[in-house]
Amino acid sequence: MERKALEEQFAYLMELVENRRYRELRDQLNEMNEVDIATFLEEELPEDRIVPVFRMLHKDLAVEVFANLSPDVQEHIIQLVTDKELSVIMDELYVDDAVDMLEELPAHLVKRVLQSANPETRKLVNEFLKYGEDSAGSIMTAEFVDVKEKMTVADAIGHIKKTAVDKETVYTCFVTDTARHLIGVVSLKNIFLADDDAKIGDIMETDVIAARTTDDQEQVAQLFSKYDLLSVPVVDAENRLVGIVTIDDAVDVMEEEATEDFERMAAMLPSEKPYLKTGVFELARKRIPWLLFLMLSATVSGLILAHYEEAIAFIPALVSFVPMLTGSGGNAGSQSATMVIRGIALGEIEFRDIGRVLFKEFRVALIAGVAMVVVNAVRMQIMYPGDYLVIAVVSFSLFVAIVIAKAIGGCLPLIAKALNLDPAIMASSLITTLVDAVTLLIYFSIALQVFQIQM
Amino acid sequence: MERKALEEQFAYLMELVENRRYRELRDQLNEMNEVDIATFLEEELPEDRIVPVFRMLHKDLAVEVFANLSPDVQEHIIQLVTDKELSVIMDELYVDDAVDMLEELPAHLVKRVLQSANPETRKLVNEFLKYGEDSAGSIMTAEFVDVKEKMTVADAIGHIKKTAVDKETVYTCFVTDTARHLIGVVSLKNIFLADDDAKIGDIMETDVIAARTTDDQEQVAQLFSKYDLLSVPVVDAENRLVGIVTIDDAVDVMEEEATEDFERMAAMLPSEKPYLKTGVFELARKRIPWLLFLMLSATVSGLILAHYEEAIAFIPALVSFVPMLTGSGGNAGSQSATMVIRGIALGEIEFRDIGRVLFKEFRVALIAGVAMVVVNAVRMQIMYPGDYLVIAVVSFSLFVAIVIAKAIGGCLPLIAKALNLDPAIMASSLITTLVDAVTLLIYFSIALQVFQIQM
Numbered sequence: 001m002e003r004k005a006l007e008e009q010f011a012y013l014m015e016l017v018e019n020r021r022y023r024e025l026r027d028q029l030n031e032m033n034e035v036d037i038a039t040f041l042e043e044e045l046p047e048d049r050i051v052p053v054f055r056m057l058h059k060d061l062a063v064e065v066f067a068n069l070s071p072d073v074q075e076h077i078i079q080l081v082t083d084k085e086l087s088v089i090m091d092e093l094y095v096d097d098a099v100d101m102l103e104e105l106p107a108h109l110v111k112r113v114l115q116s117a118n119p120e121t122r123k124l125v126n127e128f129l130k131y132g133e134d135s136a137g138s139i140m141t142a143e144f145v146d147v148k149e150k151m152t153v154a155d156a157i158g159h160i161k162k163t164a165v166d167k168e169t170v171y172t173c174f175v176t177d178t179a180r181h182l183i184g185v186v187s188l189k190n191i192f193l194a195d196d197d198a199k200i201g202d203i204m205e206t207d208v209i210a211a212r213t214t215d216d217q218e219q220v221a222q223l224f225s226k227y228d229l230l231s232v233p234v235v236d237a238e239n240r241l242v243g244i245v246t247i248d249d250a251v252d253v254m255e256e257e258a259t260e261d262f263e264r265m266a267a268m269l270p271s272e273k274p275y276l277k278t279g280v281f282e283l284a285r286k287r288i289p290w291l292l293f294l295m296l297s298a299t300v301s302g303l304i305l306a307h308y309e310e311a312i313a314f315i316p317a318l319v320s321f322v323p324m325l326t327g328s329g330g331n332a333g334s335q336s337a338t339m340v341i342r343g344i345a346l347g348e349i350e351f352r353d354i355g356r357v358l359f360k361e362f363r364v365a366l367i368a369g370v371a372m373v374v375v376n377a378v379r380m381q382i383m384y385p386g387d388y389l390v391i392a393v394v395s396f397s398l399f400v401a402i403v404i405a406k407a408i409g410g411c412l413p414l415i416a417k418a419l420n421l422d423p424a425i426m427a428s429s430l431i432t433t434l435v436d437a438v439t440l441l442i443y444f445s446i447a448l449q450v451f452q453i454q455m
Numbered sequence: 456m457e458r459k460a461l462e463e464q465f466a467y468l469m470e471l472v473e474n475r476r477y478r479e480l481r482d483q484l485n486e487m488n489e490v491d492i493a494t495f496l497e498e499e500l501p502e503d504r505i506v507p508v509f510r511m512l513h514k515d516l517a518v519e520v521f522a523n524l525s526p527d528v529q530e531h532i533i534q535l536v537t538d539k540e541l542s543v544i545m546d547e548l549y550v551d552d553a554v555d556m557l558e559e560l561p562a563h564l565v566k567r568v569l570q571s572a573n574p575e576t577r578k579l580v581n582e583f584l585k586y587g588e589d590s591a592g593s594i595m596t597a598e599f600v601d602v603k604e605k606m607t608v609a610d611a612i613g614h615i616k617k618t619a620v621d622k623e624t625v626y627t628c629f630v631t632d633t634a635r636h637l638i639g640v641v642s643l644k645n646i647f648l649a650d651d652d653a654k655i656g657d658i659m660e661t662d663v664i665a666a667r668t669t670d671d672q673e674q675v676a677q678l679f680s681k682y683d684l685l686s687v688p689v690v691d692a693e694n695r696l697v698g699i700v701t702i703d704d705a706v707d708v709m710e711e712e713a714t715e716d717f718e719r720m721a722a723m724l725p726s727e728k729p730y731l732k733t734g735v736f737e738l739a740r741k742r743i744p745w746l747l748f749l750m751l752s753a754t755v756s757g758l759i760l761a762h763y764e765e766a767i768a769f770i771p772a773l774v775s776f777v778p779m780l781t782g783s784g785g786n787a788g789s790q791s792a793t794m795v796i797r798g799i800a801l802g803e804i805e806f807r808d809i810g811r812v813l814f815k816e817f818r819v820a821l822i823a824g825v826a827m828v829v830v831n832a833v834r835m836q837i838m839y840p841g842d843y844l845v846i847a848v849v850s851f852s853l854f855v856a857i858v859i860a861k862a863i864g865g866c867l868p869l870i871a872k873a874l875n876l877d878p879a880i881m882a883s884s885l886i887t888t889l890v891d892a893v894t895l896l897i898y899f900s901i902a903l904q905v906f907q908i909q910m
Contacts, residue, residue, distance in 0.1 A: 031661070031662060032662055033660070033662055033664070033682065035681060035682050035683070160647065161647050161648075164644055164647050164648055165648055167644075169644075170643075170644050170647065171626045171643070171644075171685075188625075188626070188643070189619055189622075189624075189625050189626075192615065192616050192619045192625065193616075193619055193620055205488075206486070207486060207487055207488055209488070224706065225703075225706050225707065225710060226490060227488065227490050228490070228703040230626075230685065230702070247685070247702055247706075248680075248683040251679065251680050251702075251706065251709070252680065254706070254709060254710070254713075255680060255709070255801065258713040259797055259801070261717075262716075262717070262720075262793050262796075262797045263793065263794070263797075265717075265720075265793070266786075266789045266790050266792075266793035266794075266882075267786050267789070267790060268790050268793070268794075274798065274801070274803045275794050275795070275797075275798040275803060275804060275812075276798070276803060276804060276808065276811060276812075276815075280815060280818040280819050280822065281822070283794075283815070283819045284819045284822040284823050284826075287787075287790050287819065287823055288822070288823050288826050288827075290786070291783060291786055291787060291790075291823055291826075291827055292826065292827060292830050294782060294783070294786050295779055295782070295783045295786075295827055295830070295831060296830070296834065298778045298779040298782040298783065299779060299834065299838075301778035301779075301782075302775040302776055302777070302778050302779050303775065305774050305775045305777065305778065306771075306772065306774075306775035309771045309772075309774075309775075312767070312771065312774065313768065313771060316761075316764045316767065316768060317761065317764075319760050319761075319764070319767065319774060320757040320758065320760045320761035320764075321757055322757070322760065322777070323753045323756035323757050323760065323781070323891055323895075324750055324753040324754060324756070324757050326778070327749060327750070327753040327756075327887070327888060327891065328746060328749070328750045328753065330887075331721075331722050331745070331746055331749050331750075331884050332742075332746060334721045334722070334884065335721050335722060335723050335742050335746075337721075338717050338718065338720070338721035338723070339718070339721075339723075339730050339738075340730070341717075342714055342717045342718075342730075343729065343730040343731070346710065346714070346729070348729045348730060348731060349730060349731060353731065356731060357730075357731075360731075360735060360738070363735040364735050364738045364739045364742065367735065367736070367739040367743070368739050368742055368743050368746055371739075371743050371746075371747065372743075372746055372747060372750055375747050375750070375751070376750060379751065379754065429786050429789065432782070432785075432887075433782060436778055436782065440778075
């Protein structure tokens with residue numbers, strides 16, 4: 001519905017472009033929000049019209065639109081605008097958006113862009129560019145409101161009003177001492193609720209939730225959802241306030257990290273672009289490494305099957321239960337792994353919980369194992385009535401496979417976490433391959449014993 | 456690190472509880488934030504101490520803590536507090552938190568709780584309880600700031616200050632006409648930046664991003680991340696403003712929906728509680744249905760294998776490539792399905808993109824297929840030198856399996872979406888089972904032809 005309305009608006013804008021009704025176009029655009037304008041520039045306009053249309057926007061809106069464009073289009077614009085236009089963009093962009101852009105630009109453009117910024121911005125951007133990828137420092141911005149303990153509420157409101165135009169958010173104010181140490185926070189709502197002559201020091205909260213520049217961005221995002229915050233202050237090793245992370249960036253991090261986990265769990269290298277905008281070669285490049293690794297790992301299961309060729313020749317029916325056994329083991333293991341991986345991602349489970357996880361998975365495996373064995377036995381009794389020995393072998397193998405698969409699925413992500421690997425790589429695909437081999441070994445060892453096949 | 460600091464604080468609080476140093480305990484608690492206090496009540500205190508400690512909190516803080524408790528503990532408190540205390544809680548809770556609580560309470564307590572609320576709150580809560588689960592209406596709250604077009608900035612600030620204490624957020628103000636129709640929004644930041652005598656009607660934005668009460672909560676959450684909003688107004692069918700959704704609730708929805716997708720994709724029914732707090736029987740109940748369904752589906756692959764028993768007896772080596780072939784097909788299909796499912800969840804892919812998805816997946820499959828065939832052929836040539844016919848059969852089957860698996864993986868989630876099913880159920884487990892069967896059919900049909908085996 002809403003997407004349709006937007007498409008109609010875009011069609012109308014394109015009509016204005018094609019008929020050169022530029023004044024109307026400008027008026028229309030300047031009424032729209034920055035996100036939709038960015039989508040229009042990127043997805044509707046032919047490339048040679050992007051810069052002329054971009055120039056129709058009011059300065060403030062133009063910068064906001066610029067921050068919402070994809071790196072390719074940002075690069076295209078930078079190449080075509082004058083140095084003066086570029087310096088306006090750079091000085092008006094929030095530091096986090098400038099840093100995001102510079103990280104994607106080719107080196108020669110980075111140089112030109114930085115030269116066009118004023119010295120203060122340049123220094124700040126250079127500092128922020130140094131923080132490690134995926135750290136709190138890399139997603140923070142410098143445009144926050146800081147107030148002093150001694151200020152009155154009236155002073156603080158005056159200060160906020162005067163500086164608001166350059167701040168990314170004014171809704172949380174950070175209280176620092178003369179050495180820039182973070183000593184408290186106060187929400188604008190609480191400032192509003194206090195008397196005009198109340199002191200900031202008396203109404204601020206001192207139990208401050210803060211991150212360090214080196215903290216992982218995922219941990220920072222967890223703070224937002226745990227404590228329902230709109231921004232989190234970021235401090236350096238000496239507890240000096242150097243920046244803030246705002247909720248919109250935290251939301252992006254949450255989505256990115258969840259997408260990464262989905263990709264890793266389905267045996268892909270994580271990508272950063274939306275699916276439809278990612279090229280075929282890049283998609284293939286992200287997918288082939290794990291496909292090859294898992295294909296070669298599956299050789300192990302193949303060798304196990306080959307090893308038991310004689311048992312299969314002796315009782316050919318044995319092979320027909322292989323897909324059910326390996327499939328069930330794999331599914332049972334993936335379930336456990338997925339729960340644990342997600343729990344780790346949300347900060348609910350840590351390595352030290354491994355005992356609890358194992359005990360829980362063991363009991364779940366007992367229940368699930370019994371249910372599966374019963375249903376399977378009934379199914380086999382219907383399809384192969386009277387083959388009690390085969391039914392017994394398959395049932396017992398199934399049960400053992402479920403228990404082992406759930407134990408492997410529960411442990412591996414936690415072990416990965418302890419080794420500082422991403423727990424998500426221990427998900428379905430890898431566990432399935434591992435559980436396949438284990439299940440086959442169990443199944444055929446039991447079958448050999450029961451049917452007393454000599455090898 | 457932070458978790459450790461919190462644990463030390465909890466240990467200190469417990470010491471105060473045990474030594475009955477209640478005054479110190481009260482002072483300590485009233486300095487803490489509501490989230491940590493809720494964790495302390497829930498996870499550290501013995502049950503019989505919860506209510507006495509809860510009563511030590513200042514009224515405002517107590518209500519905030521209450522909103523952060525789990526349904527079990529909320530129920531425990533409600534059973535033990537007086538009607539008067541209960542009525543304070545009910546009247547101070549934001550409507551969305553009250554509704555969340557009531558949805559989990561047993562019926563007889565709901566009655567008592569509603570009776571203790573004042574008539575206005577009761578009416579509002581009853582209205583909100585009617586909205587469907589997972590709808591925008593079910594997560595919205597009624598405590599928003601509304602201003603009028605004709606107000607000046609100074610009027611508006613006065614109005615906000617006066618009413619702020621009861622509002623969940625004051626940072627976005629909603630402009631309504633006399634019939635409560637939503638006609639604009641204005642951020643508090645923009646109010647701050649305007650002159651005192653500017654009219655709200657002149658500074659408000661009229662290009663309002665709004666949701667309807669019946670919209671799916673996931674769609675509403677997508678609006679937040681797309682447009683970087685702090686709150687979204689919710690309107691009824693006549694465009695009358697009935698509530699707002701705040702970013703903290705949208706973040707919860709995003710996490711919940713991602714968790715649900717993870718669970719569905721790993722063949723589990725979605726659960727709402729954190730892993731470590733979910734009982735063994737409940738975990739088993741969420742996992743067994745899909746395990747059974749997939750186990751029985753795997754019977755099809757078993758029957759296919761049984762059908763080709765003679766081919767296997769004729770060339771026993773054939774069977775040893777089965778795990779590699781089915782595994783590779785399953786992995787290739789899961790990759791595609793996962794990308795598409797995540798794209799749908801983030802609003803990037805719709806059913807009408809199915810042609811683009813298929814074409815993209817086809818080309819990726821060609822590249823991935825060639826890479827896998829080459830590596831596998833080299834591996835087989837090393838392990839079984841000279842067996843060219845077997846290598847050819849396995850290679851060709853592998854290639855076809857990859858192409859078909861990627862097509863199935865790309866399509867099924869979109870078809871599920873079109874049928875109003877959750878695309879996530881079309882993920883790895885189901886696709887693996889389906890692709891297994893298809894791969895086996897392809898493999899053995901080709902082998903029969905090439906080796907001219909009569910059946």
